Amino acid sequence: MASEPDFQPQLRLHPLSWLFVLLAHVRHLIVPIATFVFVGVRRDNELWGLITIVPLLVIALWHQWIYRYGFGPRGLVIQDGLFFRNVRQIEYARIENIDVERGVLHRLFGVALVSIATSTGGKPEASIRVLSLDAVQELRDRIFARAARVEPQTPEVAAPRDEVLLHLSPGELVRYGLIDNRGMFVVAALVGFLYQGGMFELMRATVSVWLTDSRLNEFAALGIAMKAALVVATLVAFLASVRVLSIALAMVTLFDFTLTRHEHDFRIRHGLLTRIALNLRVRRIQSVHQTATLLHRWFNRVSVRADLAGDSGAGQGEKQHSQGRTHWLAPVCLPQQASALIDAALPDADLRGEPDWQPLAPGARARLFRRSVYVLVVLAVLAVVALHTLPGARFTVGVVWTAVALLVLVPIAWLRAHIYVRYTRWALTADAILFRHGWLTRRLVIAPRNRLQSVRLSSSPFDRRYGMASVSLDTAGAGGGRDNIHIRLLPLEVAQHLAAELYHSRVDAVPIGARRATLASVEALSGGPR
């Protein structure tokens, strides 16, 4: 990207930018600083923690002084750099997203953090921290005007005027909190922090005093039923409080979750304290995942996520961060809403009607079961050998127990194989591949065929023995392991045909007639082995 040599960016950040840059730095260093201040530091050293902020403040002010941006003839030009001057030019036509994040403090000062992303993966191309709302509006207008896109003016983070696809009411958020056990993480983090802080030492001291208390004698005097009831009550109270915490978290982070469609974009807004506005370009959606855990099904809900090519940037909250480049389309919604959403998210794929679900290879269940049995037998033999060689081990009792364990585990292994095979299905339609798996947590992945990057057909020696193979599909921006399309235990011919079909999928739109022909041939094939 050749930058324009004669163009000098002139626009500057909001006068209060340094404050937000400083806060961002502090947030990155919060753990070391907090450790420094709270934990294991003698009282007279406490202020040293604060002194670390001074260089950060200098850096923040310097950043404010140096940073310039401007609208060049070809692209947005950003000049930055503390020691090494860096001039970055982002072509208007390549800018995909302008995401806006506004925390409480941002709203107090009427500013916003803006992230500009192109379709390149990884971090957003530019994070402008921070701009006044007018400047954000101007940025949007000018970028989208130059990009020659029809992008009508939208009042910054205003009420959506577009077609609302999903809005989560507080009731739904309560359900989400109940389903999604995020409170557990908070508790775990809290426990970890307290442990680090030596809080448990304190607690043990308290408890040991408490143990000698006379009231404990009363507890000991209670009947066994009473004791059990008390333990259960404590457990229930703990679980309930975790759930309440989860609900509160859901309320704060996803408050007023609204998904709207604006021409070819999805817009997502949510958050009670930190308002987040995201722009998802539908043509960048690579695949859609629908997940239903046991709890989801109790509430008759599912959750829907979308994988995007490239990253939509700093607008995302903590939880999306851990999921890489995956975004919620619906944290929780009704199954019918989910299919409507998926239709909207994948306009290239015609998903009307139930697809023709295909099972795995006929011998798959037997193979899985046999493998588990082999593993169990090997473990049992090892156990027996260990019992025999170890001095002092009670051989007969050990062998009996091993046999009992085998008797219990073998039916479980069969059940597991049965469930895996029963609940794993795939379907190839004219323009998408669908894969669903899992019994307790049911997952469905849909990837349009024109989005696939590469196809891999692989067979292990064991696969070849059983005449099977597996097919896996790579798309841009796919998330973690279980979300990928990786179909094991397919009959060899079906796998070969599937891989060939996928490989020859049209990347561009195909005339309807051709689509039908492909579909017919696939159905003829995949119907075969049944």
Add this chain to the structure above:
Amino acid sequence: MQTEPVDPAAISVWRWQWAIATLVVVVLPTVKLFSQGAAAWAALAVVLALCGSALGWWWPSAYYRRLRYRIDDTGIVIERGVLWRSHIALPRVRIQHTDVSQGPLQRRYGIGTLKLYTAGSRHTMIELPGLSHPAALALRDSLLAESSASGV
């Protein structure tokens, strides 16, 4: 459609690589064990080294026989693997950029490795080793010729 093998000179490269690896992993410890007088362990190490050498002689030729590729209108298909076999099919419009790399041993035998990069998430780099260097360059040019518009 017919698949093509890579350059047979690659076998020599792999054998050399294997020999060097064996030397480092097995022979050096053996010498050390002998010098310390642990003859039984050293004998075991010698046996291991012999097995390794035999495997190192046989494996590259087996790998060579299994390594094939095919270029068609859609893109490239690479077949490889002796025990765990896989076919990787990559449409040429998905190729983001390519590398042709050569190590010192490969330069000696005129072999180059073609690396194809996609915008995918797991297999972002797909390798085709063992091509003769001019063939690798030609293959790269023919793959890149038509994959102008990337479009993720």
